[in-house]
Amino acid sequence: MNFSFITGLQKRGKTQLLVLPIWEGPKEAADLGVLKDAIRPALKDFKGTLGEVATCYVENERILLLGLGKQEKATVEALRKAYAGLVAAARLKQVDTMHLLFPQCKQKESFLRGMAEGVLLANYSFTYKGASEKTPPLLKSIYWIDAPKTQILQRMEVIAAGVHFARDLVNMNADDKVPIKLADIARKLHPKVQVVVFDKKRIEAEKMGLLLAVNRASVHEPAFIQATYRGDAQSQEHIVLVGKGVTYDTGGLSLKPTDGMVSMKCDMAGAATVLSAVRTAAELGLKVNVTAVVPATENCIGSNSYKLGDVYRSYSGKTVEITNTDAEGRLILADALSFAARTLKPTCLIDLATLTGACVVALGDEIAGLFSPDDALAQELSDAAEEVDEPICKMPFHVDYKEAMKSEIADLVNSFASRDAGAIKAALFLHEFVGDIPWAHLDIAGPAYPSKPKHYYPVKGTGFGLRLLISFLEGRSA
Numbered sequence: 001m002n003f004s005f006i007t008g009l010q011k012r013g014k015t016q017l018l019v020l021p022i023w024e025g026p027k028e029a030a031d032l033g034v035l036k037d038a039i040r041p042a043l044k045d046f047k048g049t050l051g052e053v054a055t056c057y058v059e060n061e062r063i064l065l066l067g068l069g070k071q072e073k074a075t076v077e078a079l080r081k082a083y084a085g086l087v088a089a090a091r092l093k094q095v096d097t098m099h100l101l102f103p104q105c106k107q108k109e110s111f112l113r114g115m116a117e118g119v120l121l122a123n124y125s126f127t128y129k130g131a132s133e134k135t136p137p138l139l140k141s142i143y144w145i146d147a148p149k150t151q152i153l154q155r156m157e158v159i160a161a162g163v164h165f166a167r168d169l170v171n172m173n174a175d176d177k178v179p180i181k182l183a184d185i186a187r188k189l190h191p192k193v194q195v196v197v198f199d200k201k202r203i204e205a206e207k208m209g210l211l212l213a214v215n216r217a218s219v220h221e222p223a224f225i226q227a228t229y230r231g232d233a234q235s236q237e238h239i240v241l242v243g244k245g246v247t248y249d250t251g252g253l254s255l256k257p258t259d260g261m262v263s264m265k266c267d268m269a270g271a272a273t274v275l276s277a278v279r280t281a282a283e284l285g286l287k288v289n290v291t292a293v294v295p296a297t298e299n300c301i302g303s304n305s306y307k308l309g310d311v312y313r314s315y316s317g318k319t320v321e322i323t324n325t326d327a328e329g330r331l332i333l334a335d336a337l338s339f340a341a342r343t344l345k346p347t348c349l350i351d352l353a354t355l356t357g358a359c360v361v362a363l364g365d366e367i368a369g370l371f372s373p374d375d376a377l378a379q380e381l382s383d384a385a386e387e388v389d390e391p392i393c394k395m396p397f398h399v400d401y402k403e404a405m406k407s408e409i410a411d412l413v414n415s416f417a418s419r420d421a422g423a424i425k426a427a428l429f430l431h432e433f434v435g436d437i438p439w440a441h442l443d444i445a446g447p448a449y450p451s452k453p454k455h456y457y458p459v460k461g462t463g464f465g466l467r468l469l470i471s472f473l474e475g476r477s478a
């Protein structure tokens, strides 16, 4: 999408749609200049409540009044939602060019950020539909009238492109992102990003026994992807982001029922988000050193499946008795986290994973779970999330529940006898593999792939977590 600027309502040519934002309250406050008389009738019963819309025509030009709610109550997130709704409505009307009058307000930069973000995040589509059924077209050009000219818009465009990139990876067919194909996508991430991929032979040589176990029944070999952007050569700081890369999760021998499996091409959303974060950091030129680490495999069922009751040795040396092959995410993350901790000298380690259904039960599909024994890192991530309105919730890191991980024949079991506190116990399992490095785990099983579209989130993949990671990296940026 292309953003341009115009000064003054008078100077512009006609467009497919002119949008006039209206605050709730006395209409005299709205500065609509020459248009005021023409739209006065339409304004009569327009209250200006948040998200309210009305259309009218002035000299054959379609004009849309957009309610923004009470000015003193306006938030960036409310504007994001209002402008996302506007884009959805415009696209349905086959509009591809709009003029957007910037509203009178004090918080010019942050409000512009909210509006632009709402517009950009809603201007997304991914479809395998044939040509017979039309999906609403994307907007091509936006002309901002009387908006502050800032760097914000370019930055928002880069970040939105990062969100779209993550969404695309999640939405594409599982067959198109099997580990080797995902690795090829990673190799082309960005010219400033160095990528190292371990193939099956190297993964065997490294003795990543858990990743190899999960991979066994798949006809597609695993890949272990590392993508590094060094934006600050002077600094020793190295942020390592680990993303669960199960490109399809059948559950294995602990086979998922049909209803639970339909969405499982989303099980690499963590991988999509961390790869996109490194790409976006490079594109923004952030002064940080950051590596995305992705253990990638399918979790299939077959005569070569890894088996319940058998014990496998992890990269760390700890042995794991398999009590549920559907708890595969923690297994491949265990190998990735201990590999990262041991060889990449991380100053902080953050993993993102569609890890447990239990987290969705606890928090629903709009909130991610945050698990960490490190209060400072948890606070930093919570602040980053709040900054961009991606809701996350700190969950208790209750180490006494580790009791349930005991195995009679191995160091740990991968799934616990009872189902309670499933998301916390999964996090505690991961903790066994990170050592002393500041670490946090985000369980994004809910918000990565919700069942319904909402506001600026389209159907299926949302790209959740990308904006929060960028906000976190910017905070760490020198």
Ligand code: BES
Residues within 6 Å of the ligand: 249, 267, 324, 326, 327, 328, 329, 354, 355, 356, 357, 358, 360, 415, 416, 422, 445, 446
């Ligand atoms: N990929 C799933 C978790 C998931 C569920 C992601 C719903 C997205 C939406 C994960 O591998 C899984 O199956 N976890 C099990 C763990 C259990 C066997 C301990 C679960 O949550 O049921």
Ligand code: ZN
Residues within 6 Å of the ligand: 249, 251, 299, 325, 326, 327, 328, 329
């Ligand atoms: Zn699973």
Ligand code: ZN
Residues within 6 Å of the ligand: 246, 249, 267, 326, 328, 329, 354, 355
């Ligand atoms: Zn899974």
